[in-house]
Amino acid sequence: MSIAAESFVEQFAVILEAEGMPRVAGRLFALLIVSAEPQSLDELAKQLDVSKASVSINARFLEDRGKIERISRTGDRRDYYQIGDDILERAMEDRMARVRRIQRVIATARADRVFKADVVTRRLEMVDAAHQHILEANQRALDEWRAKRRKTPSSHKAR
Numbered sequence: 001m002s003i004a005a006e007s008f009v010e011q012f013a014v015i016l017e018a019e020g021m022p023r024v025a026g027r028l029f030a031l032l033i034v035s036a037e038p039q040s041l042d043e044l045a046k047q048l049d050v051s052k053a054s055v056s057i058n059a060r061f062l063e064d065r066g067k068i069e070r071i072s073r074t075g076d077r078r079d080y081y082q083i084g085d086d087i088l089e090r091a092m093e094d095r096m097a098r099v100r101r102i103q104r105v106i107a108t109a110r111a112d113r114v115f116k117a118d119v120v121t122r123r124l125e126m127v128d129a130a131h132q133h134i135l136e137a138n139q140r141a142l143d144e145w146r147a148k149r150r151k152t153p154s155s156h157k158a159r
Contacts, residue, residue, distance in 0.1 A: 001047050005031075008034055009031050009034070012027075012029070012030035013026030013027040013030055014026070016030075022061065024050055024055070025058040025061050025062055027050075028044060028048065028055060028059060028068075029062055029067055031048060032068055032082060032083045035083075037082075038073075038081060038082040039080060039082070040079070040080050041055050041056055041078070041079065042078070044059070044081065059081050065094070066090045066094065067090070067091075069082060069083075088145060089145065089146065092138055092141065092145075093142070096135055096142075099134055099135050099138075102131055103131050103135075106127060106128045106131070107128070109124060110125070
């Protein structure tokens, strides 16, 4: 791995770790972003200088969350991993799902009138309105991105 790739992988991993992702998962995700071809567990372990077991656990973690995809190659029993073409869409959908979960919790609290103080009621309304705004903005951005991708010739798509 080049020095530039190593730097990218480490910097990206630090950012993802701050968002709650395990460091190795962040490194693995970043490495796959800058890998032109799908990578086997052995190749990933060697490049990241971690055990194959660690790569396997973290690859499963990322795959379960829709961040990477596992593929196979004809005549090869090994699994390979890559970043899917729709990674941005998946990430945006995942973030929007988290916002919707927050909104459901707020809606339940508001409907049950759990909190009696006017200041709390107003705060919940404000937080709910902010999250609704975030959802609408993200949905517009996602729709625009999908439209842009449809217009982009497949030869220009990242891969």
